[in-house]
Amino acid sequence: MADVAREAHVSGQTVSRVSNGRDNVDAETRERVLAAMHKLGYRPNSAARALRTGRFHSIGVIMFTLSSFGNMRTLDAIAIAAADAGYSITLIPVPHPTLGEVSVAFDRLSEEAVDGVIIIVEAHLLDESDVVLPAGLPVVVVDSTAADRYPMVDTDQAHGARLATEHLLSLGHRTVWHVAGPERSYSATHRREAWESTLRAHGADVPPVLVGDWSSESGHEVGLELARNPDVTAIFTANDQMALGVLRALHEAGRAVPGEVSVVGFDDMEESRSFWPPLTTVRQFFGEVGRLSVEELLQEVESGERGGSTLVATELIVRESTARPPA
Amino acid sequence: MADVAREAHVSGQTVSRVSNGRDNVDAETRERVLAAMHKLGYRPNSAARALRTGRFHSIGVIMFTLSSFGNMRTLDAIAIAAADAGYSITLIPVPHPTLGEVSVAFDRLSEEAVDGVIIIVEAHLLDESDVVLPAGLPVVVVDSTAADRYPMVDTDQAHGARLATEHLLSLGHRTVWHVAGPERSYSATHRREAWESTLRAHGADVPPVLVGDWSSESGHEVGLELARNPDVTAIFTANDQMALGVLRALHEAGRAVPGEVSVVGFDDMEESRSFWPPLTTVRQFFGEVGRLSVEELLQEVESGERGGSTLVATELIVRESTARPPA
C-alpha cells in the first residue's frame, strides 16, 4: 500500500479510501491511485484488513462427508449466495460423524477466520455434544432440530412425506409401506412420523417400517423383502437412492412398476427422472434452503438480529413409477 | 493475549510460545498459561497471526457448480486431506462456467486469504482466459490439462477408457459404440480418444460418436437412437449418469441388457451398483485425486518445490450390464 501511495503521490489513507470505494476522493486523484494500484499489481491484504475491521467476510460450513446428494446441493447454494453477498465459504469437514470428531471441528472453528457458521450435522450429535461453540459467533443450523438454541432452516420434511403418502392413497392403494432412513437422522424421523400420521388420518393400516441407511444398496436389501410380500402395492422411500435400490429389487423379483407396485422417492435428484421407470418423487429445494440459511446468518452477522426457524415447502413430482393398484 | 499474559503473570511472548506449541517453555509456566487461556476463553486471532506470518493456512478451491458427482467427491477428499494438514478450505464458486465468471473468480481470488489454489475447471477456459492468476500463488490443476503452466493431478482417463473398451471387445463384441461427454471437456475428449485408439488397435470399426452433456437425460436421448440400431451390441458411455439414461432407453425399446446390448459406464458412483442391471463401470479414485492434489499444493506452499503431473489409475468394476454379444 505504501508503494502505491508513493507512486500516486498520495498518502496511504487515500489509497485505503480508494480501495474501499469511499466517495470522498477527488475523481482525478482516484484515477491516479487506481493506475498506481494496477501498475504495481497491488492487492489488499485481507489479513490486515480483517485484523483492523474484525470482519473476515467468510462463512464457515461444518458438514459431514459431502457425498450426500442433498448436502452437496445445499452447499452449492450456500456458496453462491455467500459469494453474491461478498462472503467466501470456509469448509470445516467432519470426516467421521462421531462425537469426538464433531468436538474437534467445533474446536477448530474457534480458530477459523469466520464471521458465522452454518452447521449441517445431525442434530442428535449437536445435542449430545457438550462442546460449546465460541460465544458470540452467529450460527444457523440446517437439516436438524436445534431450533431452541439456534435459528434453523430446513426442508419441510413432514409436508413432503404427506404429499407422497397422500398421492399413493389417492391412487387407490389401501396403504403405503415405508422405507425409512437411519433412526438417528432427524429428517428420516420427520418423514417417517408424517407418513404414519397421514396413514392414520386416512384410516389406513400402518405397516411395519423398514429401515435403510440412505444408500441404494440398503434400499435394495429391504426392497427384496418388500418384493416377496404380495400385499405390498405402494412404497414410499425416504430418499431417491433407496428408491433406486427398491426398484432394482422389484425388477429382480419380476414385479412390475408401476403395474403391480408403485414407488415414490424423496429428494428429486437429477438422475431420478432417468430411473426405470422414471421416479415419482418429492422435490426438495436445496437451493432455497442454502440461500435462506445464508440470508439468515448474514442478517445476524451484520445487524445482530436473530431470526427464527424457516421451513421450505416441497413439491410432488409425478412421473411414471406410480399408478393405480392392480385390480 | 495481553489478558492471558497478565492472568498468568508472564509476557505476551510466552503466551505466544505456548499457543504455538514451542518446546522452550517451562512445564510449570506452560500449565499456568494454559489455565489462564482456558479461564479467559482465549482464542488466537487468526487474522493477526496471518498478518504476522504471511500464512493463512487455507487452500482456495475454484470450481463450477458442485453438482457433478466427481467434483464433489474430489472436493470432499481435498477438504479432508487439507484438514489433516492443518489447512482449511476456502470455496470460490463459479456459478456459470463462462469466461467472465472465471475471470471474476480469479480476481476475487487475489483478495482471498489463501496460501494456494486448486482449480477444478475445464482447461479450455483456463487457456482462453487472459486473466492472470496472482503471481507467486501456488496452483494445482485438477481434471484438466494446463500441465504446461501448472502441476496437474487427474484420473488416467485414457487408461479407464481403454479398460472399458477392451472389456467389451474381449467379450466378443465386434465393436463398441461410444456416448461421449461435451466436446469442450478435456476428460470427455481423453476418454473418447482412448476409446477410438483402442478400437483401432484391435482392428475394430469406429462407429460414429454420440455426444451427451454428462446428464442422464442426455444419455436417454442418445440411448433412444442407439436402441433403434440393431447393430449396436456394446456401448461405452463416458459417465455413469449417461449410462443410466441409456439403460432406460434400452428398457423402453425392449432391448435386454446385457442379453442383447452390453453397457459400460465411467465413474462408479455409489448408485451404479443399484442400477438395473447393476452397471459395469470404470472406477475413478476421486479420493486419491483430491489427496494428491493437496499434497502437491502443500509441497509447493511449504517448500517452494513444484512437482509435475500425476495420473491416478482406474479400475474396471465388472457387474451385470455386460455379457457376450447375442449369437
Place this chain on the structure above:
DNA sequence: CCGTAGCATGTTTACGTGAACATGCGCCAG
C-alpha cells in the same frame, strides 16, 4: 572461583490496514 554456555523469559518492533483526528484550501454569508 570465574567465565561461559544454555535455557527460560521479557522487550521491542513491524506486519498492512482503516478509524479518528488534524490540516489546509476555497467559497460564501454577513
Place this chain on the structure above:
DNA sequence: CTGGCGCATGTTCACGTAAACATGCTACGG
C-alpha cells in the same frame, strides 16, 4: 473584508501476533 464551513487529503495510532534481540539465571568445566 473576514469568519467559518465543507471538502480533499494527510498524520497518527492501534488492531493481535511472532520474529529478533535482550536479559538474567543456572550449571558446569578449567
